[in-house]
Amino acid sequence: MTPAFGFTIRATALEPAEPGSIEAAFADAELGLSLADLHQVRPRAAHSDNDPAPDPDRIRI
Known part of the structure; x- marks a missing residue:
């Protein structure tokens, strides 16, 4: 039997x-x-030596 939502x-x-990640x-x-709330998050420039760490670049769903 298939669930009501298909998964x-x-x-x-x-x-x-x-x-x-x-x-x-x-x-x-x-x-x-x-x-x-990541709605207002804007991409930053590529990682530089002045940044403490690079931004996450993946998420698993």
Whole structure:
């Protein structure tokens, strides 16, 4: 039987977050379960020596 929405949602253990991902940024911030409003986030210039770290460049769904 196909679920009403065409897909099934299951709790699934994930591998650790990849470096450079949004998940890694949250894990590094040590905030625990959190929400973030990224609506107003604007891209910055490419990473330079003055930046503390590059911006995340991937997210898993």
